[in-house]
Amino acid sequence: MGKFRGKRRKNKDQPEGQRSGENRAGGESYVATIIDHGNYKMEAYYAAQGLHNTQWTDNATLTSCSNWGEFEAERLRWRASATQILPASFRFAADIPSTLREKCEKEMNELLQVVGNDVVRPLQFLPHAYQLGVDRSMIRKDPNLKAFFEWVKLRNLAGFITRQETVSMVPPVVLQTQPGDCVLDMCAAPGSKTSQILERLGVEGSLIANENNAKRAHMLVSQLRRIMHMNPSVLVTCCDGQFFPSKILQFDRILCDVPCSGDGTSRKNIGVWKTWSQAAALSLHTLQLQIAWKGAANLLKVGGYMCYSTCSNNPTENEAVVAELLRKSNGALELVEVNLEGFKTRPGWTSWKVFCESQTQRESKNKQKKNSAKMMAKRREWQEKEAEAGDDGEIVAATASSTDVDNPTISDEPDVDEEAKASESKDDGIKERFQPTTMDEEYLIEMAKKSGLEYWPSYDGVPEPFRGRVRPSHFKPTDEEIASFHLRRCVRCLPNDNDTGGFFVALIRKVGDISVADRQQHDDLDSKQPENKRARLGEKEIESKQGPGLDDTGERLVKGNQVRDENGKSIQGLGKDDFVPVKDNILNELIDTFGLTESNFQKDLIMTRASSESKNIYYISRPIKNIIDKGIQNKVTVISSGLKAFVRSTLDGTSMYRVCQDAAHFLVPHMSKRKFVANIDDFEKCLTSERFIQIAAFSDDLQSQIRELSIGSFVLILDGYEDELQHKMVVTLWRCRTDRVDQLVAQVERDAIVAKVRSIREAL
Numbered sequence: 218m219g220k221f222r223g224k225r226r227k228n229k230d231q232p233e234g235q236r237s238g239e240n241r242a243g244g245e246s247y248v249a250t251i252i253d254h255g256n257y258k259m260e261a262y263y264a265a266q267g268l269h270n271t272q273w274t275d276n277a278t279l280t281s282c283s284n285w286g287e288f289e290a291e292r293l294r295w296r297a298s299a300t301q302i303l304p305a306s307f308r309f310a311a312d313i314p315s316t317l318r319e320k321c322e323k324e325m326n327e328l329l330q331v332v333g334n335d336v337v338r339p340l341q342f343l344p345h346a347y348q349l350g351v352d353r354s355m356i357r358k359d360p361n362l363k364a365f366f367e368w369v370k371l372r373n374l375a376g377f378i379t380r381q382e383t384v385s386m387v388p389p390v391v392l393q394t395q396p397g398d399c400v401l402d403m404c405a406a407p408g409s410k411t412s413q414i415l416e417r418l419g420v421e422g423s424l425i426a427n428e429n430n431a432k433r434a435h436m437l438v439s440q441l442r443r444i445m446h447m448n449p450s451v452l453v454t455c456c457d458g459q460f461f462p463s464k465i466l467q468f469d470r471i472l473c474d475v476p477c478s479g480d481g482t483s484r485k486n487i488g489v490w491k492t493w494s495q496a497a498a499l500s501l502h503t504l505q506l507q508i509a510w511k512g513a514a515n516l517l518k519v520g521g522y523m524c525y526s527t528c529s530n531n532p533t534e535n536e537a538v539v540a541e542l543l544r545k546s547n548g549a550l551e552l553v554e555v556n557l558e559g560f561k562t563r564p565g566w567t568s569w570k571v572f573c574e575s576q577t578q579r580e581s582k583n584k585q586k587k588n589s590a591k592m593m594a595k596r597r598e599w600q601e602k603e604a605e606a607g608d609d610g611e612i613v614a615a616t617a618s619s620t621d622v623d624n625p626t627i628s629d630e631p632d633v634d635e636e637a638k639a640s641e642s643k644d645d646g647i648k649e650r651f652q653p654t655t656m657d658e659e660y661l662i663e664m665a666k667k668s669g670l671e672y673w674p675s676y677d678g679v680p681e682p683f684r685g686r687v688r689p690s691h692f693k694p695t696d697e698e699i700a701s702f703h704l705r706r707c708v709r710c711l712p713n714d715n716d717t718g719g720f721f722v723a724l725i726r727k728v729g730d731i732s733v734a735d736r737q738q739h740d741d742l743d744s745k746q747p748e749n750k751r752a753r754l755g756e757k758e759i760e761s762k763q764g765p766g767l768d769d770t771g772e773r774l775v776k777g778n779q780v781r782d783e784n785g786k787s788i789q790g791l792g793k794d795d796f797v798p799v800k801d802n803i804l805n806e807l808i809d810t811f812g813l814t815e816s817n818f819q820k821d822l823i824m825t826r827a828s829s830e831s832k833n834i835y836y837i838s839r840p841i842k843n844i845i846d847k848g849i850q851n852k853v854t855v856i857s858s859g860l861k862a863f864v865r866s867t868l869d870g871t872s873m874y875r876v877c878q879d880a881a882h883f884l885v886p887h888m889s890k891r892k893f894v895a896n897i898d899d900f901e902k903c904l905t906s907e908r909f910i911q912i913a914a915f916s917d918d919l920q921s922q923i924r925e926l927s928i929g930s931f932v933l934i935l936d937g938y939e940d941e942l943q944h945k946m947v948v949t950l951w952r953c954r955t956d957r958v959d960q961l962v963a964q965v966e967r968d969a970i971v972a973k974v975r976s977i978r979e980a981l
């Protein structure tokens with residue numbers, strides 16, 4: 218990868234190998250200002266926490282830094298890496314045929330040979346995943362990588378590869394979902410980890426992908442569709458993870474990838490260097506703990522695993538949350554060792570320090586008001602310069618690319634409460650760079666204090682005005698707890714260790730039941746809001762903050778009449794639209810039209826939505842149907858499930874159902890009518906960009922079969938469909954009134970099928 222490194226833009230004031238902001242094409246002033254200035258408070262905070270106290274030796278062993286020189290070199294390595302733009306990475310979908318994948322990998326290696334094969338590094342912890350030595354903008358702009366760029370675009374579109382940040386691939390690997398598992402992804406949008414899990418789950422398993430922001434839940438649905446996993450085993454819900462209903466379902470595996478301050482994303486989201494605040498982390502700790510406790514204590518089966526992860530380096534959001542989970546569980550939860558092959562990770566911390574901004578809420582609000590006009594003007598100026606430089610947002614990562622599954626800038630948008638927002642250090646007032654001169658702990662604490670942070674060694678010393686923001690669970694565990702918690706089993710990923718983003722992951726196993734008393738102690742955490750906060754809220758507000766009331770099983774109702782977006786506006790059509798059985802007359806029409814008469818065709822898996830008047834009909838997998846039957850829809854809002862199977866069509870002036878491409882694979886084995894086998898030439902003819910295809914264009918055999926067909930929907934399957942995974946391709950078509958067919962496959966899916974057909978042709 219060295220070759221490409223050499224091409225990166227150099228910062229004058231840092232030595233070779235430690236250049237911050239290298240390769241940040243465009244947006245120069247914004248990026249350079251931020252990187253050169255850094256964030257005194259954030260850097261002082263992490264130095265005082267001991268983030269730079271260990272280093273890797275030449276033989277890949279982690280040792281303590283024994284002097285200031287080593288400490289400083291480690292700190293600069295971290296700083297240089299955490300400000301450098303992130304290299305691109307991607308993985309092959311786990312559910313594509315291996316012959317196809319091998320062919321694609323060969324293509325990839327050939328295309329990269331022009332620039333030296335060392336530009337691509339396989340990630341050993343996940344087979345068929347790769348990290349490049351270059352970032353996305355460089356792939357796009359370098360003429361030597363033009364062909365590779367086109368290859369990535371096409372393969373991504375076809376669903377063969379998924380662009381995903383390296384560390385984001387870690388939690389699903391750690392979770393080790395088994396086929397057939399019942400899995401919950403508690404905070405799922407935008408869905409990169411959801412899709413990674415889904416690819417391995419198969420149709421025997423079930424996955425509930427939950428997200429509390431309705432808009433983002435919809436984004437999740439489209440991402441799942443985009444990568445075309447076409448798996449009916451997923452149910453997308455929109456609910457606050459803290460209140461996810463636990464009385465109807467228990468899970469084998471839970472992914473708890475919580476909202477966080479996201480300071481580990483500083484390479485993608487450079488704004489972190491400007492807005493970092495400890496108040497945000499302190500506040501998020503409570504939310505993270507509540508979501509994770511709900512998962513581990515109430516939703517996880519005994520013997521099940523929960524993966525807790527954040528893209529933050531902050532112990533407040535990481536080890537402090539994990540430690541509190543273990544503390545409250547009284548031995549029912551334990552940490553499991555995590556091993557990521559070929560990937561450098563550092564152990565979790567057993568000790569950390571609690572800091573908090575010293576400003577009172579009122580002071581910081583006033584300051585924020587004063588600064589906001591100035592800041593807005595500055596930000597606009599930066600943005601204009603970014604636009605002039607022709608940058609597309611990758612640098613500041615302020616905008617989301619609709620085709621990038623992995624988008625932590627949006628995904629990690631923290632749910633920080635007002636108090637924390639007020640304390641955000643939009644401009645923390647310290648203009649100088651953080652440049653420590655010793656690694657002495659007391660000295661580093663003093664530097665952190667100089668940046669506006671207060672420090673308390675224990676909760677006892679926290680003065681009353683701060684007790685709202687600072688809680689006992691923020692503090693490090695006791696010696697006895699350290700011995701029993703094994704917090705070193707948590708995993709920390711630092712940007713300078715594998716040239717990635719910063720990340721934290723912990724695997725928790727539930728080894729026993731958690732007593733009702735222990736469970737309730739935490740379920741009721743809301744009522745333990747600090748007095749000053751409760752006092753500010755009227756009873757009504759407390760009620761609305763705590764969500765709606767309890768249902769007849771004593772569980773909190775999280776299904777509202779309306780789903781609201783983050784601005785509180787209701788989103789039409791959501792919240793009331795349950796999946797319901799299809800009426801008999803419609804079912805009979807479908808069975809009759811498409812010959813769905815096979816004995817193993819399970820009619821009850823065909824469902825519709827209450828509001829759709831059977832216009833759209835879905836195919837739901839058996840495990841998901843079982844979950845629906847248990848009454849999940851009475852408790853949470855279901856955004857989507859299953860695959861669209863039939864749509865009532867008015868083509869050619871008719872009113873009849875047509876088969877949808879999404880669920881075609883699941884219907885084809887049961888169809889005895891309106892289904893034909895096509896050779897590869899005929900099949901490819903259906904994939905042109907033209908909407909209509911003359912029947913005369915097909916081979917004689919197929920022509921006569923189609924001509925005999927009445928107007929309406931039919932499917933073509935590729936010869937070999939039944940026997941070979943690679944040939945498992947189907948297109949949905951419409952026999953028109955005239956002598957032609959109308960192809961009903963959306964462009965993006967058509968492109969994916971074309972790519973697959975071409976790969977078969979090349980192998981012929």
Ligand SMILES: C[S@@+](CC[C@H](N)C(=O)[O-])C[C@H]1O[C@@H](n2cnc3c(N)ncnc32)[C@H](O)[C@@H]1O
Binds near residue numbers: 405406408
């Ligand atoms: C770190 S991101 C998740 C990223 C996702 N796992 C992925 O890989 O694409 C956290 C997500 O949690 C959502 N969120 C915030 N508060 C939540 C809550 N109380 N319950 C459930 N989800 C929440 C955020 O909207 C955000 O989409």
